[in-house]
Amino acid sequence: AQTVTQSQPEMSVQEAETVTLSCTYDTSESDYYLFWYKQPPSRQMILVIRQEAYKQQNATENRFSVNFQKAAKSFSLKISDSQLGDAAMYFCAYSGNQAGTALIFGKGTTLSVSS
Amino acid sequence: GAVVSQHPSRVICKSGTSVKIECRSLDFQATTMFWYRQFPKQSLMLMATSNEGSKATYEQGVEKDKFLINHASLTLSTLTVTSAHPEDSSFYICSARAGDLHNSPLHFGNGTRLTVT
Numbered sequence: 001a002q003t004v005t006q007s008q009p010e011m012s013v014q015e016a017e018t019v020t021l022s023c024t025y026d027t028s029e030s031d032y033y034l035f036w037y038k039q040p041p042s043r044q045m046i047l048v049i050r051q052e053a054y055k056q057q058n059a060t061e062n063r064f065s066v067n068f069q070k071a072a073k074s075f076s077l078k079i080s081d082s083q084l085g086d087a088a089m090y091f092c093a094y095s096g097n098q099a100g101t102a103l104i105f106g107k108g109t110t111l112s113v114s115s
Numbered sequence: 116g117a118v119v120s121q122h123p124s125r126v127i128c129k130s131g132t133s134v135k136i137e138c139r140s141l142d143f144q145a146t147t148m149f150w151y152r153q154f155p156k157q158s159l160m161l162m163a164t165s166n167e168g169s170k171a172t173y174e175q176g177v178e179k180d181k182f183l184i185n186h187a188s189l190t191l192s193t194l195t196v197t198s199a200h201p202e203d204s205s206f207y208i209c210s211a212r213a214g215d216l217h218n219s220p221l222h223f224g225n226g227t228r229l230t231v232t
Contacts, residue, residue: 043153043206045223091158095221100164102149103210103221107158 002027004094006106013082014114020067021077021109023092031097034068036077039108040088048090051075079111087113118142119211121224128199129232136194136227138209144189145211150182153206153226162207165192199231 003026013019025034036048051059051068058066063080079086092106118141128134138148146167151159163184164172171184181203183195192211196203208226212219 043208043226045159045208045210089156100147100166100212102161102164103159104161105159108156110156 002029002032002094002096002104004092004104004106006092006109008109009107010110010112012112012114013079013086015082015084017082018078018080019082019111021079021090021092021111023075023077023106025073025075025092025094027073027094027096029096033095033097034066034075035093035095035103036064036066036075037091037093037105038086038088039091045091049077082113084113084115087111119209119222119224121209121227123227124225125228125230127230127232130200131198133195133197134199134229136196136207136209136229138192138194138211138224140190140211140213140222143211143213145192145213146189148186148192148209148211149221150184150192150194151208151210153208155206159208162194167192196229199229201231204229204231 005024032053034051038046038048049059049061049064058068065078067076089108089110091108093103095103120139122137148165150162152162153159161174162177165184165186167186173179186192206228209224212221
């Protein structure tokens with residue numbers, strides 16, 4: 001079975017600084033998808049970034065980028081120029097490549113941003 | 116963009132009663148919907164996969180007779196918590212895949228906070 005591990009329950013960063021959230025996963029599949037979701041206090045799940053395993057290039061979305069290391073099964077999220085609105089719980093998630101596959105989530109990392 | 120509507124957003128019920136939560140895909144058809152449960156400051160735990168026109172697939176440890184799932188149309192899945200107990204109090208979130216492909220986008224509802232008194 002696939003598992004997702006986030007080893008940092010809490011992280012903090014100052015405004016305008018950069019922070020990296022860690023995620024590792026375990027799978028025997030060769031083709032899969034990885035995601036980072038943000039969950040603010042409203043509890044709405046917001047997709048931050050997505051990475052296809054077959055793509056070697058790391059995904060980037062504005063201030064958010066990932067470091068995808070397939071061999072090491074590592075998928076970290078880097079937030080640059082942190083803003084107060086980035087404060088939230090961040091979940092790393094895995095999805096296999098079969099139709100009807102659900103997301104498997106890590107335990108989450110609570111990110112606080114200070115001014 | 117695609118929207119998933121979940122209703123109600125909050126519900127309080129008494130022990131022993133049943134509660135129904137609806138998950139609708141508003142502008143797309145979803146053959147598969149997923150139900151998650153989230154305790155405070157914890158992760159989303161998959162409860163079951165809801166398949167249109169067939170029985171839901173439940174994760175290990177989830178009581179299918181307690182958490183009844185019905186996916187009667189391509190735009191609606193319902194989760195009914197039967198004979199609710201205080202330990203069923205939690206945040207329930209549904210999600211739906213906009214398309215049949217494994218790489219189709221997954222959209223989440225806004226969740227339902229259930230409190231059983």
